[in-house]
Amino acid sequence: MTKKYRKITSVQLFFILVGAIIGMGVTSLPADVVSISKQDGWISVLIGGIYPLYIVLVGGIIIKRRPDSNIMDLSKAYFGKIIGNIFNIFFMLTFLFYIVLVISGSSNQLRAYSVYFIPHFKLVMIFAAVSCYASIKGLKVLSRLTTITFFLLCVIILTSSVSFKSGSILNVKPFFGAGIPKILEGSLKTNFAYAAMELLLIIYPYVQDKKNILKASLFSALVVIFFHTWIVYVSIYFSGPDLILKQLWPFSFVAESFKIPVINNFRFMEMVIWIAMAYKTMSIEFYAATKIFNNITKIKRKTSCFLLLPIIYIFPLFLENEVIRRDFGGKVIPWITIFNITYITIIALLTLLIDKKRLRHIQKKGENL
């Protein structure tokens, strides 16, 4: 492989970040937020977008100061090898946790919608195996995959706009009717949907044009916020807050309203696209997890893919019930978010405080260790 093509471009970074965040889980996002902030759920999602924006902006400081070393190296350099690695292990666990939730969630939704004949453990096995295969292929291949899936996502978003003819504006009115406290409370529910923006801090050294990293990631955060808001808005507009609460995956309901004469309804195509989305999200998150594992243990990334494979195969098996899965996720995700925010903020602050000269010294020492 020539040197030129080993790194990803900033446009590909954009696709990867959008791909890492938006997965099959967005179909259930409306149900999560509407349960608290009712018809103003879309405003909650808009506010929840502060999380990825914060990560990008704080990450911007790190990227600007230390463009060549990722967050794992920095944490080892600042806290020493042992404490730094403990943080890194937690950081890796967050990604593994995301994958476990995504795999089990995708399997649950698929079994409800189309592949009822495949048992949970088989679906999990297929998901785990394919995402392991994909992440072995590396970042460059994943970037090409996400480029394609991004446009598939756009197809779904576009077709959902067809529902505008059958919905009603009364469903989203009155604006701010739920009250500001409820809206803010609802925005906390969006944490999981916005998760995985932290991926930026792992992969930024592999981007060719360093100048555009911040621009691309900011843009990806905005696109994600737009897509999420749109998805929730359309769902509320189409079904109304009362009907949404009775569904597990409200957005799929919207997409199904799109009828094409021969293909009957859009469900088949929609399902194919959502499965592709699910695969892509898992693969990227698994890539991130193995990347951190590789950084901690120095085991080859390909080998670490196989070492971590049992985790993403075994744990989703316990989350066969969708309601239990959401309950479990709802309990753990806030802690993960808090950890991520603290971890990234501390690293950014330290990058700001420690002057470059000393840092280089620490860095070297860390590398030698």
Add this chain to the structure above:
Amino acid sequence: MKIETIDSKVSTIINALGSSTPIKVKKISIGKDPSIQGAIIYIDGLVDKNIINRDILNPLMIQITSSIELNMDTSSFLCSNYITADCSFIKGNTEEVSKNIKNGNTLLLIENIEDYVMIDTTGGAIRQVSDPMNETSLRGSRDGFVENLEVNISLLRRHIKDSNLCIEKLVVGRRSQTDLALVYIKDLVNIEALDELKERINAVDVDSVTGMGAFQEFIDENPYSPFPMCFATERPDRVTPNIMEGKIAIILNGSPFVLTTPSIFIEFFHTVEDYNERTILANFIRMLRYIAVLLVITLPSIYLTLIKYNGELIPIEFVVPVVQSRIGISLSPFMEILILEILMEILREGGLRLPSKIASTLSIVGGIIIGNAAVQSNMVSPTTLLVIGITVVASFAVPTVDMSISIRFLRFPMLFLANSMGIMGIATGYILLILHLSALENYGIPYMEFNMDELKDTFVRAPLWKMNARPKIISDRNVNRQTNFMSKLRRKKND
């Protein structure tokens, strides 16, 4: 000068050529009073005897009326004054001499003179340049490559008169000694790709290279991938634009196919017509082609999924006809589709090599009788037959033979996946396909990658006057191929 009789010189050359090859040796006397002894050596069938008679024998034996002085310059004197054909001199190296003779040149030996005089008498029967049989086009040029290396190079040279055009000759095959030429434009080609290609060609260590397909496999970077990694064509008007994009053309002597490499996935779906038609119409046809590709890969699997697992997704108007047509069918849907698919492939394979007179029998027996009987004997349902029929017809829309086979092959794994996992199988199949395609690389150039500024000639084609830049993905040297000249022609707003 070295005293050596003509007989010993002839035997040296015969030894170098291999004593068991039939070689023509004709001894001649050059000049008169006293004449000097010479000989010409050639291989029958490779030379044009008219040239030998007219341009070598006639002047040397008849037109020289005086005596010829024997010294260092004799051979060049003869060449510049008497021999009218093209000459070159070789000193000492009998290896090179024998190689030249095997390529159809004639050797002139003169007693006591060390130089070997090679006279270009290449001839023999060569197929005429004609319309390529397997790649017809409505509006492209009518010349196709032939089996001769020199003719093929000349065909390309007629299209590209750039002074940077570089033609590099190599030889592959220990015993077959097949000639090979790399054609590229020096200041456009991707140097890293060129170096790697040369390295791979030089590493080829085989007895013989039988054809382009075999050679392609020897230099292939991903030999286990079902997708073609080099673009093979018979049409000079397809090779020329590729060379202009910075790719390298490989011409192998004896093969009417010319390879261009490094190739990218999407170019296998483009045709000459795409560039000779009006933009909008060309794009319409291109879109049809992509739809056909998707149909070939997925239509049987979608049909299988619908009737086997997800009956609720069949459009309500279709449910009754589909169900009715399946009453009393003995085979399971999967077996039914698989058997028909394999039958279609057998029909196609059979029809490919049959003489045209028997081929019509095949199409009647295969297409009409078997199709009809299969339905009437309740082996397959008419709907399945329709689906398979559409798939087969759609597979003809893939323009390149190599890619057509790959695409047709893909529907079998897809069918197996759909049978075991339904929709999930189709989606998994596509994801694995995309992953495989994204992971392929050809001499360091990604096989499938879509960059924003290079979408102008992939799924759709931008107007030709808008394609100002060469695709950077192949080579990033001298990217501008045209200026934005249309803007000069645009009318001013106030006019």
